[in-house]
Amino acid sequence: MQKLTPNTMLLRGSPHTLIHTGREGITVVDPGHGHKRAKQLQKETSKLDKPLHNILLTHSHSDHSNNACKLGATRVLAHPHELPPLHYVPLRTALTFGLPLEEGEVLLLKPDPVPCAEPLSEAPEGVEAIPLPGHTSGQLGFLVEDNILYAGDSLFGDQVINRYGVLYHMDTFTAIETLERTLLPRAEEGILIIPSHGPPSRGPEAVKLIDANLERLRDTVEAVKQMLTQTPLSIPQISAGLHKRYGVTPSPTSSLLFETGIRGILAGLLQRGEAEPAIVEGELRWRTPA
Numbered sequence: 001m002q003k004l005t006p007n008t009m010l011l012r013g014s015p016h017t018l019i020h021t022g023r024e025g026i027t028v029v030d031p032g033h034g035h036k037r038a039k040q041l042q043k044e045t046s047k048l049d050k051p052l053h054n055i056l057l058t059h060s061h062s063d064h065s066n067n068a069c070k071l072g073a074t075r076v077l078a079h080p081h082e083l084p085p086l087h088y089v090p091l092r093t094a095l096t097f098g099l100p101l102e103e104g105e106v107l108l109l110k111p112d113p114v115p116c117a118e119p120l121s122e123a124p125e126g127v128e129a130i131p132l133p134g135h136t137s138g139q140l141g142f143l144v145e146d147n148i149l150y151a152g153d154s155l156f157g158d159q160v161i162n163r164y165g166v167l168y169h170m171d172t173f174t175a176i177e178t179l180e181r182t183l184l185p186r187a188e189e190g191i192l193i194i195p196s197h198g199p200p201s202r203g204p205e206a207v208k209l210i211d212a213n214l215e216r217l218r219d220t221v222e223a224v225k226q227m228l229t230q231t232p233l234s235i236p237q238i239s240a241g242l243h244k245r246y247g248v249t250p251s252p253t254s255s256l257l258f259e260t261g262i263r264g265i266l267a268g269l270l271q272r273g274e275a276e277p278a279i280v281e282g283e284l285r286w287r288t289p290a
């Protein structure tokens with residue numbers, strides 16, 4: 001447990017969990033997944049001598065949300081767009097992996113439904129909800145004490161960038177805008193930026209991490225555009241090309257996640273008139289418009 005200020009702590013993990021004590025009670029951001037994390041949270045919050053009032057979810061992904069209904073919080077809140085996938089697991093897995101699965105090895109962890117989640121209309125006292133769309137459409141960051149921003153999966157630590165190659169975002173173009181317009185100015189103000197998966201940083205170090213994320217996302221978009229100028233390609237062919245580019249050994253899970261990210265990039269390119277679908281030899285492929 002890392003004490004950030006007298007009222008705010010970070011339980012390190014992947015994802016990290018933020019614990020903030022306010023006048024009305026305790027607020028927990030992203031309670032994570034697994035029995036061990038739930039027990040740790042119960043232990044730490046019981047020491048604080050205040051009720052667990054709010055659980056805030058940055059987004060619906062199971063690694064962030066699985067424990068949300070298991071801790072006895074008064075309320076569990078998320079952006080309205082995140083509620084359908086929180087409530088209904090096959091929708092969550094269909095959006096992320098392209099397969100409406102309730103469980104299975106390919107998902108890495110078993111998703112739990114989060115039926116208690118409600119729409120966040122107003123953030124708890126002392127907390128500001130900041131829209132950070134791209135990774136998912138309803139992703140929120142939470143600013144506490146005016147200088148600590150828990151930024152969810154809007155950016156990733158260096159290790160994640162190097163290990164996974166293609167950064168998972170449902171809509172990469174929107175994720176780039178979020179980094180440029182929302183996170184970068186906050187980092188330049190000197191606010192502590194906490195990615196869910198990676199070390200917290202502030203000032204020049206935070207700016208450097210945002211730049212590294214931007215560089216990778218722009219590189220992925222450019223690589224896809226470049227591939228389509230050569231010959232029409234299917235989504236699995238583009239995925240194979242990106243695995244190679246970033247030196248990642250393909251697995252069923254990495255391929256499913258890459259393909260979701262590639263669909264988001266192709267949708268953006270289609271809207272911009274920079275890619276178009278075509279049937280070649282009976283197969284859906286993508287190419288640069290003539």
Ligand SMILES: [Zn+2]
Nearest residue numbers: 059061135153
């Ligand atoms: Zn996520």
